[in-house]
Amino acid sequence: MFNKKLLSVTLSVLLIVFLGVSAVNACTSIMVGKDASTDGSVMTTHTCDGNYDARIQIIEGQKFEDGAMTTVYKTRCHDGIPGYNVTELGKIPQVEETYTYFHIAYPFMNEHGVMIGEATFSGRSELGNTDAILMIEELERLALQRAKTAREAVQVMGKLAEKYGYGDGGESLTVIDGKEAWMFEIVGPGPLWSPGSGKPGAVWAAKRVPDGHISVVANRSRIDTLDLDDPDKAMASDNVKSFAEEMGWWDPSEEFLFCEAYNPNPYGAEYYQKRREWRVLSKLAPSQNFDPKADRYPFSVKPDKKVSAQDLMALKRDHYEGTRFDLTEGLAAGPFGTPNRYATPSFVKPEGKKDMDWERAISMFRCAYSFVGQARGWMPSPVRSVLWFGEDAPHSTCYVPVYSGTKELPESFTSGRRDKFDRSSAWWAFDFVSNWADLKYSYMIEDIKAMQEKYEGKFFKMQPAIDKAAVEIYNIHGKETTEDFLTEYSYNNAKKVVDAWWKFADEMIYKYNDGYINHPDKIESVGYPTEWLEEVGFGEGTAAE
Numbered sequence: 001m002f003n004k005k006l007l008s009v010t011l012s013v014l015l016i017v018f019l020g021v022s023a024v025n026a027c028t029s030i031m032v033g034k035d036a037s038t039d040g041s042v043m044t045t046h047t048c049d050g051n052y053d054a055r056i057q058i059i060e061g062q063k064f065e066d067g068a069m070t071t072v073y074k075t076r077c078h079d080g081i082p083g084y085n086v087t088e089l090g091k092i093p094q095v096e097e098t099y100t101y102f103h104i105a106y107p108f109m110n111e112h113g114v115m116i117g118e119a120t121f122s123g124r125s126e127l128g129n130t131d132a133i134l135m136i137e138e139l140e141r142l143a144l145q146r147a148k149t150a151r152e153a154v155q156v157m158g159k160l161a162e163k164y165g166y167g168d169g170g171e172s173l174t175v176i177d178g179k180e181a182w183m184f185e186i187v188g189p190g191p192l193w194s195p196g197s198g199k200p201g202a203v204w205a206a207k208r209v210p211d212g213h214i215s216v217v218a219n220r221s222r223i224d225t226l227d228l229d230d231p232d233k234a235m236a237s238d239n240v241k242s243f244a245e246e247m248g249w250w251d252p253s254e255e256f257l258f259c260e261a262y263n264p265n266p267y268g269a270e271y272y273q274k275r276r277e278w279r280v281l282s283k284l285a286p287s288q289n290f291d292p293k294a295d296r297y298p299f300s301v302k303p304d305k306k307v308s309a310q311d312l313m314a315l316k317r318d319h320y321e322g323t324r325f326d327l328t329e330g331l332a333a334g335p336f337g338t339p340n341r342y343a344t345p346s347f348v349k350p351e352g353k354k355d356m357d358w359e360r361a362i363s364m365f366r367c368a369y370s371f372v373g374q375a376r377g378w379m380p381s382p383v384r385s386v387l388w389f390g391e392d393a394p395h396s397t398c399y400v401p402v403y404s405g406t407k408e409l410p411e412s413f414t415s416g417r418r419d420k421f422d423r424s425s426a427w428w429a430f431d432f433v434s435n436w437a438d439l440k441y442s443y444m445i446e447d448i449k450a451m452q453e454k455y456e457g458k459f460f461k462m463q464p465a466i467d468k469a470a471v472e473i474y475n476i477h478g479k480e481t482t483e484d485f486l487t488e489y490s491y492n493n494a495k496k497v498v499d500a501w502w503k504f505a506d507e508m509i510y511k512y513n514d515g516y517i518n519h520p521d522k523i524e525s526v527g528y529p530t531e532w533l534e535e536v537g538f539g540e541g542t543a544a545e
Contacts, residue, residue: 027046027047027048027049027050027117027118027119027120027218027219028045028046028047028049028119028216028217028218028219028276028280028316028362029044029045029046029047029117029118029119029172029174029216029217029218030043030044030045030117030174030214030215030216030280030312030315031043031044031117031174031176031181031183031209031214031215031216031300032044032181032214032303032307032312033181033209033210033211033212033213033214033300034178034179034211034377035211035212036211036212036213036214036302036303036306036307037306037307037308037374038306038307038308039308039374039376040376040377040378041178041309041374041375041376041377042176042177042178042179042180042181042374042375042377043176043181043307043309043312043372043373043374043375044115044116044117044174044175044176044181044373045117045174045312045315045316045370045371045372045373046106046108046116046117046118046119046174046370046371047316047362047363047364047367047370047394048104048105048106048118048367048368048369048370049364049366049367049368050366050367050368051078051081051084051366051368051418052077052078052081052105052106052368052369053076053077053078053079053080053081053104053105053368054104054105054368054369054391054392054427055080055104055413055414055415055416055427056102056103056104056389056402056409056413056414057102057103057104057414058100058101058102058103058406058407058408058409058414059100059101059102059103059145060100061097061098061099061100061101061111061145062097062098063096063097064094064095064096064097064098067093068093068094069091069092069093069094070091070092070093070094070142071088071090071091072088072089072090072091072092072133072134072135072138072164073086073087073088073089073135073138074086074087074088074089074135074167075087075135076135076137076138077105077106077135077137078105079105080417080418081418082418082419089133089134089135089167090133090164092133092160092164095145095146098145098146099111099112099144099145099146099147099148100407101141101144101145102144102387102402103141104369105137105368105369106118106136106137106140107137107140107141107144108140108144108371108373108387109144109373109385109387109402109404110144110145110147110404111381111382111404111405112147112148112149112177112381112384112404113177113178113375113376113379113381113384113385113404114143114144114147114148114149114150114153114175114176114177114375114385115175115176115177115373115375115385115387116140116143116144116153116173116174116175116176117173117174117371117373118136118140118171118172118173118174119171119172119174119217119218119219120136120169120170120171120172120219121169121170121171121172121185121217121219121220121221121263121266121273122169122170122263122266122267123169123170123187123188123221123262123263124170124187124249124262124263124264126190126191126247127170127187127188127189127190127203127262128167128169128188128190128191129165129166129167129188129189129190129191129193129201130167130191131165131167131193131194131195132164132165132166132167132188132189132193132201132202133164133165133167134160134161134164134165134166134167134168134202135167135168136168136171136173136186139157139160139161139166139186140157140173142156142157142160143156143157143175148177149177149179149180150175150176150177150179150180150181150182151177151180151182151235153175154175154182154184154206154235155235157173157184157186157204158184158186158202158204158206158235158236158237161186161201161202161204162200162201162202162204162237163201164195164201165188165189165193165195165201165202166186166187166188166189166201166202166204167188168188169187169188170185170186170187170188170221170262170263171185171186172184172185172217172221172222172223173185173186174215174217175206176373176375177375177377178375178376178377178378178379178384178385179377180208181208181209181215182206182207182208182209183206183207183208183209183215183217183222183223183299184204184205184206185204185205185206185221185222185223185258185262186202186203186204186205187202187203187204187262187263188202188203189201189202189203189243190247199239200237200238200239202237203237203239203240203243203244203262204236204237204240205223205226205234205235205236205237205240205258206223206234206235206236207223207224207226207233207234207299208232208233208234209299209300210300212302213300213301213302213303214280214281214284214285214300214301214302214303214307215299215300215301216276216277216280216281217277218273218274218276218277218280218362219266219267219268219272219273219276220259220263220266220273220274221258221259221262221263221266222259222277222299223258223259223299224257224258224259224260224296224299225255225256225257225299226240226256226258228240236258240258241256244256244261244262249261249262249264259296268354268360269354269357269360271292271293271359271360272360273360274292274293274294274295274297275292275320275325275359275360276360276361276362277297278290278291278292278294278297279315279318279320279323279362280315280362281297281298281301283315283318284301284303284304284307284311284315285301285302285303285304286304287304288301292323292325309372309374309388309460310456310460312372313372313388313394313399313456315362316362316363316370316372316390316394317362317363317394317395318361318362318363319339319361319362319363319395320359320361325359327339327340327341327358327359327361328441328442331532331535331536332358333441334441334532335528335529335532336439336440336441336442336443336529337441337442338437338438338441339361339363339395339441340364340365340438341358341359342365344357344358362394363393363394363395364393365393365434365435365438366393367392367393367394368391368392368427369389369390369391369392369427370389370390370394370397371387371388371389371390371399372387372388372399373385373386373387373388374386374387374388379467379471380471380474380479380482381404381405381479382403382404382405382470382474382479382482382483382486383403383404383405383467383470383471383474383482383486384404385403385404386401386402386403386404386463387401387402387403387404388400388401388402389402389413389494390430391413391426391427391429391430391431392427392430392431392434393430393431393434395434395445395448396430396433396434396437396445396448397430397434397452398430398451398452398455398456398497398501399452399456399459400455400459400490400493400494400497401459401463401489401490401493402490402494403470403486403489403490405470405479405482405483405486405487406483406486406487406490406491407483407484407487408487408491409490409491409494410426410491410494410495410498411424412424412425412426412429412494412495412498413426413494413498416428423502426494426498426501429498429501429502429505430501432505433448433501433504433505433508436505436508436509436512437508439512440512440517443512443517443526444508444512447504447508447511451500451501451504455493455496455497455500459493466486466489469485470482470485470486473485
């Protein structure tokens with residue numbers, strides 16, 4: 001039994017450390033089972049909504065001698081971001097062989113087609129621990145380096161966290177391969193855990209999304225019931241129930257719900273998480289008439305129709321358009337319907353309001369990057385997974401296909417600075433266009449959509465032929481030649497898009513300048529919408545007195 005008096009004494013110090021680790025403004029991830037998708041692929045997504053490293057590094061797999069170690073770090077997800085320092089937390093034994101994986105703030109794919117999305121839920125402050133050395137992004141890295149399947153990735157993360165301690169805030173990971181989709185959730189062991197204590201250094205659970213279902217997580221724990229008698233449906237640490245009972249968070253006479261035990265009071269405004277869950281479920285399963293004010297939604301649901309990668313991209317770009325929560329409508333959207341709502345510092349917010357009291361859309365202006373991932377279990381490993389990657393905000397990005405067999409990407413996607421405007425960086429191309437669009441959003445978003453359709457439309461039309469050619473190359477020439485083919489395809493498309501986006505940015509500077517819309521043959525003055533002028537009192541100033 002924990003000494004609760006000692007626990008309360010340590011919390012005041014630990015709370016500061018714990019909250020400093022958690023990324024409390026991030027992320028929306030969706031999963032689609034293989035029988036719920038249009039092409040039989042398993043899919044997941046991620047929006048990395050915050051100040052995170054958006055550079056993709058392809059880390060080659062290696063073989064190691066006995067006794068080799070791997071270093072684990074804190075705040076590695078913020079590498080290269082001004083104001084953050086990546087610090088070493090310790091070392092753990094390396095495995096004999098690692099697999100090639102794609103490193104970014106939250107590592108997202110490996111050579112075997114395993115993919116991972118992420119969403120922070122922070123959880124109870126009592127669960128922080130300063131002796132634990134594994135952060136969530138490091139667990140993702142280690143899983144992708146060591147696992148060939150989603151189920152194996154879950155087991156790798158769970159075992160490592162139990163042994164070396166989980167030192168981050170509560171997290172949800174969406175883990176897929178070509179056959180299965182799993183939600184993995186984890187919290188820390190509390191401040192009294194120490195290495196070598198013989199007790200688990202984490203509490204975790206994983207629940208499988210049924211093959212015919214979709215699921216969503218948006219910054220609060222989503223795992224509810226756990227059928228731990230069936231390992232094909234759920235997995236968990238041995239202490240998942242006993243720890244909650246010991247801490248007084250679960251009454252054994254009642255049904256055990258992981259989310260209620262470990263994340264009963266999600267952070268932010270009441271609708272910060274719930275509205276995004278509702279939006280995804282209501283778009284993919286509208287016949288179920290989900291209440292936007294419901295307290296809890298099902299862990300997973302069967303969609304009304306099968307879901308495509310393009311459907312998921314549309315959801316990633318969503319601002320509740322067409323609903324009563326539409327962020328492109330109303331005075332707060334300004335005259336040109338911008339959906340962006342910035343954080344409100346305490347010194348300017350109205351009395352009694354929270355700094356998160358805006359609606360929180362799926363697509364956020366402060367998104368570092370996002371992706372839609374497809375894993376096709378019937379394909380050979382280099383072709384198996386396609387990660388549609390987009391820098392910066394989803395609504396203004398262009399998703400480019402990156403295959404799991406890709407070995408190299410353009411330097412603009414792998415390097416670049418964030419402490420100054422950097423034209424060598426792909427991220428800045430998309431971030432600039434996104435920011436410029438705020439000047440006249442309702443007009444410029446149409447230009448952006450045209451660019452998205454031009455390139456993404458072409459990529460989707462080419463995908464069947466590319467897949468077919470890659471499989472034929474694999475069957476005749478093997479893995480290495482297939483990787484060369486897919487690397488050239490992924491590399492050239494990424495370069496083509498970022499070059500086009502810089503040109504597009506320059507065109508937008510000219511076209512939307514000084515409040516005008518500048519066409520090749522004329523200059524157009526559009527002014528402001530009549531409805532907005534009436535709302536702000538146009539013509540009622542001192543000049544009319």
